[in-house]
Amino acid sequence: KAGVTQTPRYLIKTRGQQVTLSCSPISGHRSVSWYQQTPGQGLQFLFEYFSETQRNKGNFPGRFSGRQFSNSRSEMNVSTLELGDSALYLCASSISVRSDTQYFGPGTRLTVL
């Protein structure tokens, strides 16, 4: 089975722009979660999707949004980028719920200039 894939792997944007990141989960997995990792804050939960519905959202501003499609693929969007949004964005998929074993993608490294 193919693992979790994320595109793009690297991205450079400037302040004020918006960005969309994509995540394709393992085939058969219906839950996708997104995380932000920074040197200062470590790993933080962004949101979780299951069957096209956002189940939970972490403590992030409304500039961070996401969605899940019927094939379980997920996208996250960050609008009006700020320098502090520079981070590694990871998605993880699991069979049904977040407490199941999570399978992580390689991440998208976003740099905001």
Next chain:
Amino acid sequence: KNEVEQSPQNLTAQEGEFITINCSYSVGISALHWLQQHPGGGIVSLFMLSSGKKKHGRLIATINIQEKHSSLHITASHPRDSAVYICAVSTNNDMRFGAGTRLTVKP
């Protein structure tokens, strides 16, 4: 105070040594995860625990729900075990992470 605390923050060991990393949490959880992150960012899930003990090869993970504490043990450590080990807990609403333990195993 972080709701998921790991210790130690950094650990250096000689090849072959027995290693223990500890994790304490202060929130209600549905599961606890031990993750391994190598340089470059890739994260691998090592264990998912809701009770008791699990073993996979040289790795052992235990959890004490009453004491809200988990340990990850590595027996016969090897330089390829060098990585950051992260404890994470699934709550009803989110997932919370410890700051990680950076392990270096020297040959």
